[in-house]
Structure formats: C-alpha cells, structure tokens
Amino acid sequence: MIGGTRASGARRTAGKGRSRRAEATRKSGDERWAELLQVAAKTFASKGYSATTLQGIANDLGMLKGSLYYYIRTKEDLLFEVIQAVLVLAEERLSERVPVDGPAVERLEALVREHVVFLIEHLTETTVYLHEADQLSPERRAELPVHGFIARLEGLVVEGQEDGTIRADVDPRMGALVILGSANWVYRWYRPEGDLAPEEIADEIARTCRRSVEA
Amino acid sequence: MIGGTRASGARRTAGKGRSRRAEATRKSGDERWAELLQVAAKTFASKGYSATTLQGIANDLGMLKGSLYYYIRTKEDLLFEVIQAVLVLAEERLSERVPVDGPAVERLEALVREHVVFLIEHLTETTVYLHEADQLSPERRAELPVHGFIARLEGLVVEGQEDGTIRADVDPRMGALVILGSANWVYRWYRPEGDLAPEEIADEIARTCRRSVEA
DNA sequence: TAGTCTACCAACCGATCGTTTGACAGATGG
DNA sequence: CCATCTGTCAAACGATCGGTTGGTAGACTA
Numbered sequence: 420m421i422g423g424t425r426a427s428g429a430r431r432t433a434g435k436g437r438s439r440r441a442e443a444t445r446k447s448g449d450e451r452w453a454e455l456l457q458v459a460a461k462t463f464a465s466k467g468y469s470a471t472t473l474q475g476i477a478n479d480l481g482m483l484k485g486s487l488y489y490y491i492r493t494k495e496d497l498l499f500e501v502i503q504a505v506l507v508l509a510e511e512r513l514s515e516r517v518p519v520d521g522p523a524v525e526r527l528e529a530l531v532r533e534h535v536v537f538l539i540e541h542l543t544e545t546t547v548y549l550h551e552a553d554q555l556s557p558e559r560r561a562e563l564p565v566h567g568f569i570a571r572l573e574g575l576v577v578e579g580q581e582d583g584t585i586r587a588d589v590d591p592r593m594g595a596l597v598i599l600g601s602a603n604w605v606y607r608w609y610r611p612e613g614d615l616a617p618e619e620i621a622d623e624i625a626r627t628c629r630r631s632v633e634a
Numbered sequence: 635m636i637g638g639t640r641a642s643g644a645r646r647t648a649g650k651g652r653s654r655r656a657e658a659t660r661k662s663g664d665e666r667w668a669e670l671l672q673v674a675a676k677t678f679a680s681k682g683y684s685a686t687t688l689q690g691i692a693n694d695l696g697m698l699k700g701s702l703y704y705y706i707r708t709k710e711d712l713l714f715e716v717i718q719a720v721l722v723l724a725e726e727r728l729s730e731r732v733p734v735d736g737p738a739v740e741r742l743e744a745l746v747r748e749h750v751v752f753l754i755e756h757l758t759e760t761t762v763y764l765h766e767a768d769q770l771s772p773e774r775r776a777e778l779p780v781h782g783f784i785a786r787l788e789g790l791v792v793e794g795q796e797d798g799t800i801r802a803d804v805d806p807r808m809g810a811l812v813i814l815g816s817a818n819w820v821y822r823w824y825r826p827e828g829d830l831a832p833e834e835i836a837d838e839i840a841r842t843c844r845r846s847v848e849a
Numbered sequence: 850t851a852g853t854c855t856a857c858c859a860a861c862c863g864a865t866c867g868t869t870t871g872a873c874a875g876a877t878g879g
Numbered sequence: 880c881c882a883t884c885t886g887t888c889a890a891a892c893g894a895t896c897g898g899t900t901g902g903t904a905g906a907c908t909a
Contacts, residue, residue: 448855467769469684473897485899486857494897550765554682590838593830596823597816597842604815615808623808631846663886688867700868701887709867 454480455490460501464546468498468554499559502552505544510566512537523579527598528629530575534568535602535621539609546606569595576632586634598628663705669695670705675716679761683713683769714774717767720759725781727752738794742813743844745790749783750817750836754824761821784810791847801849813843 458479462471473494477484491497516533518526538545552560572595579585585594601624609620673694677686688709692699706712731748733741753760767775787810794800800809816839824835 451856467682467684469682470769472895474895482856483858484897485859485861488898489856492898554685589842593835593838594842596819597839600816600819600822601812602815604811604819607815608811620808623805624812627804627809627812627846631842666886687865689865697886698888699866700870700889700891703868704886707868 451480452490455487455497456501456504459497460543460547463498463501463551464543468547468551495555495559498547498551498555499562501544502548502555503563505541505548506564506566508541509537509545510564513566522584523575523582524584524629524633527572527575527579527585527632528625530571531598531602531628532621532625535605535624536617538602538605539617539620542606542609542611549603549606569599572598579632579634584634585632589632594632597631601628666695667705670702670712671716671719674712675758675762678713678716678766679758683762683766710770710774713762713766713770714777716759717763717770718778720756720763721779721781723756724752724760725779728781728783737799738790738797739799739844739848742787742790742794742800742847743840745786746813746817746843747836747840750820750839751832753817753820754832754835757821757824757826764818764821784814787813794847794849799849800847804847809847812846816843 455476458476459471462476462479471494473484473487476497477487480487491500513530513533517530520526552563555563573591576585576589576591576594580587580589580591605620605624613620615623670691673691674686677691677694686709688699688702691712692702695702706715728745728748732745735741767778770778788806791800791804791806791809795802795804795806820835820839828835830838
C-alpha cells in the first residue's frame with residue numbers, strides 16, 4: 420500500500436512539524452509533492468499525457484521512477500491531481516472576482532475577462548485541463564470538481580436577454596459556446612513572449628465577446 | 635523496404651487495371667488505404683495519437699499489425715497522412731466557396747461559415763488536425779500544406795477597417811484569433827445528435843463573429 | 850539512545866509498444 | 880503456363896512501458 424493518506428485526492432495536510440531545519444539532501448514531502456505536480460503539469464502540457472513517461476518525470480525530479488509511487492498510485496492519478504488542483508483554484512478565483520450584480524452583459528464581460536486572465540496566468544495547468552482531461556477514464560473525470568462554466572455563461576446570456584442588455588436573437592447555448600471558444604482558444608496561441616500583457620489580452624477578448632452579443 | 639511508391643506523401647495513383655472483378659476475400663490496395671486512413675482518423679480522434687495502438691487499428695481492419703507496414707513506414711506517417719488529406723480538402727473547399735469581392739465583413743462572415751461547415755462535415759479528421767497535429771515531429775509538421783487561415787482572417791479584418799465595415803478599434807490579430815477560437819471550438823462540442831443542422835450552426839457562429847467586429 | 854517513520858534506491862516484473870523479416874497464396878500479365 | 884506482383888500472415892525483435900517489492904540511510908520521536 421501507499422503512504423497512508425497519500426495519493427487520495429486530499430493530500431497530507433502539511434505534516435506536523437518537520438520543516439524546521441534546512442534539508443540538505445532530502446526534500447520534504449510536501450515540497451516534493453508540489454514539485455511533482457509542477458513537473459507533471461509541464462510535461463503533460465508539452466508532450467501530452469499519453470506521450471509522457473513516468474521515467475521522464477522522475478528524471479526531471481532527479482529520482483527513480485519507482486520512487487514516484489511513494490506519491491502516487493497510478494499515472495492517471497497524476498493527471499487527475501494536476502487538473503483537480505487547477506479547477507479548484509479557478510473556482511476560487513472566479514467566485515471572488517466576478518460581480519454578482521449590474522447589467523448581465525457587464526457581468527458577462529467581467530466573467531470572460533477573469534477567465535482569460537486566469538487561463539493565461541496558469542497556462543500550463545489550464546492547458547493540461549483543456550487538452551488532456553479526456554484522457555482520464557470516465558469514472559475519474561466524473562470526480563473532477565467542474566464548475567459549470569458554460570452553464571454560467573449561458574445563464575448570463577439569458578439574464579441579459581431579460582434585462583435587455585443582450586440581443587434577443589442570440590441562441591443562449593450557441594452564444595455561450597462561441598464565447599467559451601474565443602476565451603479558451605487562448606491556450607492555443609498565447610506565448611509569454613508576446614508584447615501584450617495578460618490583462619490587455621483579456622480585456623480585448625472580453626470586449627469582443629461582449630460586442631458579439633450586446634443589444 | 636516498403637512497396638515502392640507507397641508511403642511517401644503521394645500514394646499509388648490508383649493502380650493500372652485491377653478493379654475489374656469483385657474481390658471476394660482480398661481488398662484492393664487503394665480501397666484498403668482509404669479504409670486505413672479512415673480507421674486511423676477515427677481512432678486518433680477518439681483516443682488521441684499516442685494512446686492509439688497499431689494493434690488496435692489492425693484489429694479494426696481485420697489484419698495483423700505487421701501488415702500495416704505494407705502501407706506505411708511509421709506510425710507517425712499515418713497521422714501525417716490523415717492530417718494532410720483533410721488540409722488539402724479544406725483548402726479546395728474554402729478556395730471555391732468563399733467570395734472574393736464585396737464588403738470585407740461579408741467575406742469574413744462567409745469564410746467563417748464555410749470553415750465551420752467544413753469542420754462539422756469532416757469532424758473526425760479536423761479533430762485529428764486540431765487536437766493531435768502537435769504530436770508530429772517539428773520536421774513533419776513543417777511539411778504540412780497549411781493554408782494560412784489565421785493570416786486570411788487577419789487580412790480580412792484589416793480590409794474591413796479600410797473599407798469601413800469593421801471597427802477601427804479592433805486589433806486585427808486579436809480579432810482574428812478570437813474568431814478562430816469561436817469557430818474551431820466547435821470540434822469540442824459538436825455532436826451529430828444535436829438538433830441544429832451544421833449549416834444552422836455555421837450561420838449562427840458566423841453571424842456572431844461578424845457582430846463582434848462589425849463597425 | 851532505541852525505535853519509528855520518511856523518502857528514496859535497486860532490481861525486477863509481465864505486458865505491450867512500434868517495427869522487421871521471410872514466406873506465401875492468389876491474382877495479374879505476358 | 881509460367882513469372883511477377885500484391886496484399887497478407889506468422890513470428891520474432893529490442894525497447895520501453897506502468898507498476899511492484901524489499902530494503903535502507905537518515906531524520907525524527909519518545
């Protein structure tokens with residue numbers, strides 16, 4: 420069996436007291452776990468889940484691949500954990516940064532903007548989610564804490580049609596999907612070297628999306 | 635070595651004269667090649683390139699995996715051929731169906747509509763292109779007959795700003811990317827069981843994209 | 850200081866991967 | 880009728896895959 424509470428969704432809750440002294444050779448478990456998630460995310464994002472090798476991840480961490488099983492049970496766990504982490508973070512972010520009142524079209528614009536900013540600021544992890552989530556088994560995928568983002572968009576479109584800020588001839592579902600595409604597609608072309616700041620990009624995209632449905 | 639002209643971009647040019655009689659047991663090579671491309675595309679689209687096994691493809695075709703090497707040299711070839719085929723087809727389609735004159739914003743709308751229609755009508759192959767093309771080695775990817783679709787969109791935005799049909803405050807590149815995202819995202823959600831016809835979906839998306847940049 | 854736990858190593862497992870080779874039945878063409 | 884070509888089989892190749900097992904040095908706990 421694996422190290423107790425390890426590898427089961429919620430990981431070790433920061434141990435009791437160990438991180439007092441500087442670790443020369445060994446790394447602490449939580450530190451290592453974070454490194455593992457980070458390396459895994461980077462590798463999944465660049466090569467894809469199936470083309471990623473545990474051997475490669477272990478190499479990047481400077482350990483043997485068998486040692487990874489101290490932290491995980493299966494390779495799929497690793498993908499799951501990476502995605503779960505970013506979903507949780509996104510949920511937090513969007514719930515605290517998007518206004519709950521005002522004209523629907525404005526809230527829509529704000530939601531898209533925050534979504535894009537988050538996407539860019541966590542590009543590696545969001546890439547893994549958007550590009551590799553369907554490599555999870557159906558059972559595992561069902562366990563993901565998905566925040567119904569499309570439903571939220573669709574709801575805002577409907578609200579906007581009620582308060583008159585969004586055109587009545589827009590199909591809510593289609594409109595939401597079009598906007599989602601504009602926003603999510605960012606992960607396919609954004610490069611940090613570009614000359615526009617994440618916020619500028621997010622602003623422009625959000626504004627464009629707004630215009631596409633505004634009354 | 636492999637069967638001569640086989641497996642090198644341009645495939646056998648339909649053999650000389652064989653397809654006279656009905657083949658009971660054996661299939662003709664060209665027929666088989668088409669089946670192979672089809673099965674490969676379907677498998678790549680559903681499981682991803684790396685998770686696809688030549689064994690699985692061979693099974694679907696009712697042959698042994700070793701026999702596949704009569705048609706291909708490597709697994710990567712198979713991915714390349716699938717993508718190349720759909721790119722060539724798309725190029726033909728878009729060049730014959732999109733008007734070359736009229737207001738730029740109208741040509742933009744038409745281009746998006748035709749793009750989406752094509753995407754849906756060749757969903758399997760376009761999915762392989764959009765989702766798996768980056769599994770090709772850089773060298774192989776460079777050989778793809780890419781039609782500069784983004785550049786074309788961007789050009790239309792610029793034209794539209796010149797002829798006054800598109801807002802001046804739209805960044806051409808960003809506008810093109812947003813539109814491309816809206817259109818390409820279709821491959822992520824379209825299901826044939828849906829109640830909207832491909833043309834209806836394409837119309838709605840194209841109209842929405844138009845509104846997002848129209849003056 | 851004795852015992853426990855943490856984080857990892859070393860070695861190995863069976864399965865499966867893409868790919869190669871040699872042979873060969875049947876259709877084709879002279 | 881004989882030679883050739885086409886499409887496939889049968890069997891094997893080394894490499895590598897995800898995963899398992901048993902051990903253990905060193906830090907921590909009591």
